[in-house]
Amino acid sequence: MSRIEPHGDVLAVWGSPIGHSRSPLLHRTAYDVLGLDWSYGRREVDETGFATAFAQRTPRWRGLSLTMPVKSLAFAAADRRDRTSELTGASNTLAFTDEGIVAANTDVAGMVLALADRGVTSAGSAAVLGGGATAASALCALAAIGVTEVALYLRNARRAAELTPLADRLGIALSPRTLDALPSGDEPLLVSTLPGPAQTDLELSPGRFRGVAVLDVAYDPWPSRIAALAAADGSSAASGLDMLVHQAVAQIRLFLAGTPDERLPDEAAVTAAMFRAVGRPVPAR
Template identity: 45%
Template sequence: MLTGTRLAVWGDPIAHSRSPRLHAAAYRVLGLDWEYGRRRVSEDRFDAELAGLDATWRGLSLTMPLKHAAARAATVLDRHAQVTGAVNTLLLGAEPHGFNTDVGGLVRALREQGVDEAPAARILGAGATATSALVALADLGARRVEVVARRPDAVAALTALGEALGVLVTASGFHEASSDRVAVTIATLPGGTDLGAQADRLAAAGGVLVDVVYGNWPTPLAAAWERAGGVAFSGYGMLLHQALLQVRVFACGDPGTALPEEPAVLAAMRRALVGD
């Protein structure tokens, strides 16, 4: 007999994930007796693991390296998943629906820090997270985004995406980044990346910094922003708000539908995130 409602976060590695504590806090406030766990799943095992789920499973949160595999598995994709080609949330059923709440989570985190619009912005790094960052900036009204990467030729896919979004994307290396002032800089580089003197130059005209890593804080980039008298915040805000949007998906079927008692839900998730 099938009982209960099950959810989980999948990825490889996965032991570090804070999603179980965030989701558990939300479902307690909502009065939902749902089980949310974690499972280490490699990309080559994703399809088989997904096929093995029974009807008790309501949904999955996906982290690296499974976001593209999840997009392929979804029958329906929301707009953010369509434009990024990445899914971090699967609502299961006869026709699995895929969502990318990383984009909305980043937008909400920026607005929480007072960034309501960003006509000009900068992204550091050109990996998978940079794609969600570019879409988030487009949603905030960006018209010009400079992508600074070790290999400027790696920015080609982001340039094409920018054209589709109506955003002019330019590419530069770290030693040739523009000195033009921007409203916000989103760093998608690996944790602990130290750019040395280049970080100070970027900080001088970089606006608000979002360093999407979390854990050891301040990062070398955040320290450069602080030296320049700027504002820097970590990826915790993005993590928190993308998880809230996932809870909306699992509870309501739509990331745009607010939860009952949502302020209380968000407060409980915020406390769980910092370990209180």
């Protein structure tokens, strides 16, 4: 992505539900460290309200963070998109620039870095729980660390057809399975994209996550049921908050410098402050 020139000083996160979002805390913390006089709020926006909210923007707007269920609408609203947006058909970031609206999907980088914080930088196979937009980002993240085989666990295995074309493009062999047959350690890595409430009725027995690296993108409440069981099995689960911090750093890079690839001034201090703000341990690396 070539350098762009964002403008304005107003930013926000949109989605539904949105009251639980930690993005305002993370972004305001980063802006304080960077000395940026930017505002960052939140707004309840669903699919039916997106067009109206989007039309109400003023020139003061610099960018948006997007969560479910409006990531695909954000993708469609952009003039330019990064590769991960193109792959997944979803964008969690929009930057308003003099060259148009630029979309990015920083969830993928957030997942890769959250796994790296736990020492997971490569794997050959993995399991993914859930089949929505976040699962598409998970496939991209897994491909980035060398995964070529994914067992995809869904409540309705027929939904795997929606992710199969993406898996094919990424060189991943997808094996659809149902959530009543969760892995017992066959895959060394598991990524759960299931919301916390959706985990309550899973049939999980002790030992399911023994020897398995776990990334659970849920974070409200934390620990999630999967994370608690992983901990009981001696496996430390990376939290959705870890992913959220890393993807927010990439968003701020885009909002500030016009690219998610250019590091922030004193980025280590910014990132550490963001981890502390949400009560997560600061990664050693």
